[in-house]
Amino acid sequence: MQEIVKGIPLNWFIILSGILFSIGVMGVLFRRNAIIIFMSIELMLNAVNLLLVAFSAKWGDASGQVFVFFTMAVAAAEIAVGLAILVVMYRNTKSTDIDVLNKLKG
């Protein structure tokens, strides 16, 4: 497996995760649906994970992979909390559109 990964030039990984990350950012910026925004955030996190794993394999340093495990654990926790918030939000507003949440307007 490692051989296959090593066979792919590092630049491709960087470009791929850059694209994924940008798609995530765009999703967060332009979509209204809170669930999709969540998915976009996951995309951004995974883009970073990919980059970390790639560099880890390149330099033969395991700490990059350890980082990834942490990121995944944190992401899981974040999703658990975030989805709970979403459920409550839906119960209160009957929608998942974030534009509804503008009560904090100064």
Place this chain on the structure above:
Amino acid sequence: MIQVAYLIPIFPLVGFLILSLLNKRLSKGVAGIIACGALLASFCIALGIFMNMDGKAVEVPLMDWIKAAGFTANFSFLIDPLSSIFLLIITGVGFLIHVYSVGYMHDDENHNIFFSYLNLFVFFMLMLVMGSSYILMFVGWEGVGLCSYLLIGFWFKNKSYNDAAKKAFIMNRIGDLGFLIGMILIFKTFGSTDYKTVFSAVNGFNSSSGVITAITLLLFIGAMGKSAQIPLYTWLPDAMAGPTPVSALIHAATMVTAGIYMVARSGLLYALSPVSMTVVAITGLITALFAATIALTQNDIKKVLAYSTVSQLGYMFLGLGVGAFSASVFHVMTHAFFKALLFLGAGSVIHGLSGEQDIRKMGGLKKSMPVTYMTFLLATLAIAGVPPFSGFFSKDEILGAAYAASPVYWVIGVITAMMTAFYMFRLLFLVFFGEFRGDHSIHAHESPKVMTVPLMVLAFLSTVGGFLGIPKSLGGNNAIEKFLEPVFQKAQSQPSLAGGSEAPEIVLMVITVLLAAVSIWYAYKKYVQEKEVPAAEGTKLPALQNTLYHKYYVDEIYSAVITKPLDKVSGFLESIIESKFIDNIVNKIGTAVEWVGGWLRQLQTGNVDFYIFAMVVGIVLMLFFKMM
């Protein structure tokens, strides 16, 4: 024995904690037993220490207290003859007054709080006399001031009592400031506030060096406040607003002698400064005379005693000022006995007459209150200086020393003694002789045993207490002077105090006693034979009497010279500086913040989109600038 000295203040402190924390959960009986028991335990230890005292000063270290850059203060107690005598007075007289209070305060709703304050007071007073440094003395000094405030205003529902409490506190603060500055100066000069360090370093100073004079004068300002000397004495007569046992314990027997203790403790410093000694002596002398003249015309039983306390304190300072330290301490002791007794007797009378304090409405109480009468008579004889009662010996010793310093001191002192005899017997005759002049619906009755037994014990002490200090000229050996000698030896050997002419003691004594007898006879003629009663409120009095009756208008003068101008300045500051200037600035700042806020809040659109956008732009900008 001496090593357990730290227990002496612990008992009242524990008593205070129990009483104040459990307050309403304790029955009155239990509270009284705890409070009295704490004092009795302290008294037993103090007695043990006194018995074993061999003249050496022993320091009992307890713990390190303050340790900061170049400044250390240890929490340790100093036990020497001087402090052991004070311990005995405080715990002994304090115990009797506690017992008396059980009867006197029996019907008060805040009975338990009263006893917790009393215990707290005793704790601080013990700290004051036991501390081994000025800074520890200051802790006790402030503490007793606080307790005095709490107890004067104990019946806080009465506004004038509260005012009296505040007056006492503020007057004391003025004095305390002097003490504080003096203490700082001591630290600056000697590098420590420990008595041991200060008194051993003091040898390096010349007689009448400027800094020593400054220190002693500043400390004396503190003493003026605490011990009610001119010009800071006006709080003491007002302090009579508190319950009578408080007047006896705090404002007669113990707290007001703190100033005497402090000057006596610093005797060596004072002895080095003839100027300060003269100031102390003259202040004491003037106060003694001044207060005695006021006492001549007062009609409130407690006010008479209050002014007589001020006057007797003046005597003690006179004694200190002429270098008779041990005579002053002796007078502190005898005064504690007979003045506590007088106050408690007055309390018994007030109690028996359901709160009446005006001596014009008393009279003839001899029959209905025999124990109070007998004990009051003994105390009056003692304060008037009739031999062989205790006041005679201590007063005479002070007067003898005053004569040796300057006959003028002696003459004024004797005039004061005459007045003392007169006003005390005036009080005695008006209260206990003749016909009852008050409201006949009040049935005068003798107080319960719990109040009369302390009276009897104090009467015994007032009678025989003087035998501790029979002067050599009367064939005695002046035990108390011998006892205190190790403390004052060094101070008394200073050149400024050595020498002075030898007083013809016997002659002086005879003259004093004869003059006192004449005043007593005059009081008897006026108030018993001619049945004169002081004029009622509102009658026009002769000019001199009127001035005396109004206490020389000192309160009015203070009010006109200090309080009113201060009020004016405050009024000006309030209406101009405060409302026109400071308020304006504050308001303008508020308006400005509001305006900026109103502008900034537009950023908070409440739109999540916008926030995310702003965040992304922010991160991009940060990365961009980072890479630059």
